Amino acid sequence: MQKERIAELLEQRQPGYSLPRDFYVDDDMFRADMKAVYETDWLFACSTVEIPRPGDYLTLQVGDNPVVVLRNRDGGISAFHNTCRHRGSKLCLKDKGRANRLVCPYHQWVYELDGSLIHARQMPEGFDTTQHSLTPVHVELVCGMVYICLADTPPSLHRFRAGVTPYIAPHMPDRTKVAFTSTIVEEANWKLVIENNRECYHCAANHPELLVSMVEFALPDDPQVAGRFQALMDRSTSRWDALGLPHQPAEGGNEFRCIRLPFNENCISFTMDGTSACKKLLADFTEPDLGSVRMFRVPNNWNHFLSDHIIHFRVLPISANRTELRTTWLVHEDAVEGVDYDVEHLTAVWLATNSEDGELAENNHRGILSRAYRPGPYAPSEFMLNHFTDWYAGKMAEYAGVRHTRFAAE
Secondary structure, three states: OHHHHHHHHHHHOOOOEOOOOHHHHOHHHHHHHHHHHHOOOOEEEEEHHHOOOOOEEEEEEEOOEEEEEEEOOOOOEEEEEOEOOOOOOEOOOOOEEEOOOEEOOOOOOEEOOOOOEEEOOOOOOOOOHHHOOOOEEEEEEEOOEEEEEOOOOOOOOHHHHHHHHHHHHHHOHHHEEEEEEEEEEEOOOHHHHHHHHOOOOOHHHHOOOHHHOEOOOOOOOOOOHHHHHHHHHHHHHHHHHHHOOOOOOOOOOOOEEEEEEOEOOOOOOOOOOOOOOEOOOOOOOOOOOOOEEEEEEOOOEEEEEOOOOEEEEEEEEEEOOEEEEEEEEEEEOOOOEOOOEOHHHHHHHHHHHHHHHHHHHHHHHHHHOOOOOOOOEOOHHHHHHHHHHHHHHHHHHHHHOOOOHHHOOO
């Protein structure tokens, strides 16, 4: 019945409009989302620099699936289902930590960092530990970002990796460290959290802190650029071209977006006054104003790569009406807090923006619960919502077995 209901809702869907109500608020649709999207696609988990030493780990919850991502003894990164092979208890109970080995808190089965079971106390003679290793989760690293996939056979990340690497690699994310992390829970469906991020139609009325530095246009040929932003764009692109930094939109289809855009006049970073957030620039940069590489990938992350810091945003659904948003700020690995950067100055803009966006998404969710809700049309500036909802409809159509080109996911 669930798949039949999905098919009915997809038939009701109008491209260029918000989704039918149940896709946002229905518990059955949420469970379908987790099966159709979060258990089949690549998910941003963390930055590699969050787990720098062997034994460092980070945990996350993907629907009903607890996952642990860790640094191996050989320096590589692996991920496993965070579930003991004895009777299923969660192994790592903290959000992050460090362990020489993974020990189940229930019956003390002990696992090596490669997932192999090395001790199972009181088990009978002849018990085969090799048959009870932790269940692995697929891992791919893209420019210092850890992506995981729960699917048995994950989709290819080749186009994404090839598309974003030229933009992100010059910022050398592997030579950074964590300056601050914030996690909030929004009382809204995960798609509303994503949709809110995918448009700046709401920015002028809601984000005074962000718009000190960030230009509202999302494309270099946006009609706004032809007006007051054209000179800014021309100066910025000339400088980037001279530095060999790509800036035109990457060909990401509905899967991802990557573009370099300038800051407002006399601004060089995401701070309350537009000044630098960190004196120690990333990589080997000497130019403090490189604009911002804005990167997004379905279904759960967006990012900003600047000359002086990097910001990662990770979305994880909790329920039909609750979503976790985790934000991480990275600075140069040699930057010194209190000397090169001040945490409050570094984080103030996006802490304020996240709080404002959380309230907007929550109000959006409450309004969609109304029996009066009907899908509404997107404004031209909300073109990225078309990309996202078309992609989402394609994933749900594939899950429900609906074959229709209108729902084809790229």
